[in-house]
Amino acid sequence: MPPEPPPMPADADSPALPVGPAFSPLYQQIKALLVKSLQDGEWKPGEAIPSELELAARFRVSQGTVRKAIDELATENLLVRRQGKGTFVATHAEEKIQYRFLRLTSDDGEATGWERHFLDCRRMRAPAEVSRALGLKAGEPALLLRRTLGREGVPVVLDEIWLPAGPFKGLTAERLAQYAGPMYGLFETEFGVRMIRAEEKIRAVAADAVSAGLLQVAPGYPLLSVERLSRTYGDQAVELRRGLYNTASHYYRNELS
Amino acid sequence: MPPEPPPMPADADSPALPVGPAFSPLYQQIKALLVKSLQDGEWKPGEAIPSELELAARFRVSQGTVRKAIDELATENLLVRRQGKGTFVATHAEEKIQYRFLRLTSDDGEATGWERHFLDCRRMRAPAEVSRALGLKAGEPALLLRRTLGREGVPVVLDEIWLPAGPFKGLTAERLAQYAGPMYGLFETEFGVRMIRAEEKIRAVAADAVSAGLLQVAPGYPLLSVERLSRTYGDQAVELRRGLYNTASHYYRNELS
């Protein structure tokens, strides 16, 4: 559906409304069309999208307009540009930097990978708070997954992960254990769910008995509580996760500007 | 100093070096010139910089090239664009959103301001760790400032702030107390030090006796420890701060993508 060649504001259909004119630049419309193609699976994670000139021809706009749309999608990490090669759909699998969303760094800047250990994966009724966050209907089932991440035999992270049962039908701890690479990579390739962005709420809490046992610390030990709500295209929430981090030899890094 | 009008790569001066050609796009050079003008104080925080056309004429490049340079500085929060009005130097003072770098949010989304209380401001020899972070020479003096931020009479944040004594000569707790607005605003207007970006390292810790007293919690209570290194132009570190946050009814928010 090519938009009108002359860049006109979407014309007001109702003359005396108090709301704004809802003007939308062409490149924003192109951007929305690109997101729709991503959402519809026209291009899959890791694949190249058509070249800028092809897209310009398809949408009947100039290359510069397509470029601006892609630029924004690239800064939002939906796309990745590679000079001389093309523009690619971002992916959590096959990435050099694994665990794109995990902001935990070791005090000594070592780069060894994480030792993963899946505890269990149960299907159950979601608590009201989880249902609300994930937009589930009352009584709709969810999956509760627990796992740890460790370094040199010592557990550092304990994650409790809530997922809507529908899109993740067939997910088991065994399946996760045998998949090499980050969890979000498996979600992409096996369930077609792509994590685009997330919000985290961070607090300091005292370890309860269960968490203390799993993280090998004393009850009451201060832990970082990281509550993450992850979203896919269209800002739809698809994961609620609560991580407990032992920050004795790791820290959560953040950059401000 | 206008760069060469023909956009040529800075020509290789050493033919057989294994290093790259150090090609730098024109708009990056313009960007560097703009940063230099900011650093030299040609335009002060809150002021407007010249229009894009003026800058294009000054640097002998097209408006589009200036635009791209400004775009990047705007996304880095060094400049703020306001359609129809101009482009302005970012400031911590006179901002609608005060405390630009404080990522602490109340559980109920209330927007009441912070109650500030300055405890003391002492000039002293900086510990080695602080000297290293701030790039001070051995024995060079520093200021140690302590303060709390509270809501409804309850302290929530305890900050311990290290500053190089030189640039902040004359800073006292009294002066801070009588200044309305965020501390970084005063740093800008009174000392010409502008905080541009910062890195934070976040951990969970147990309250020690002193902190517990000041934050009105029991010793051992879990607190969020936020260590912030703030930088000014040229990535020079100018502040090392350690905040202890009571996250009983507040959380540190972060967005991932």
Added chain:
DNA sequence: TAGTGGTCTAGACCACACA
């Protein structure tokens, strides 16, 4: 050599703010 993204230009017109 061909194809991709990256840079740069020049000019037109639009949306917004302010006097």
Added chain:
DNA sequence: GTGTGGTCTAGACCACTAC
């Protein structure tokens, strides 16, 4: 109305990658 930033176009050339 004038000046500002914002959008859009068309075309040229450069840098990088792969064949």
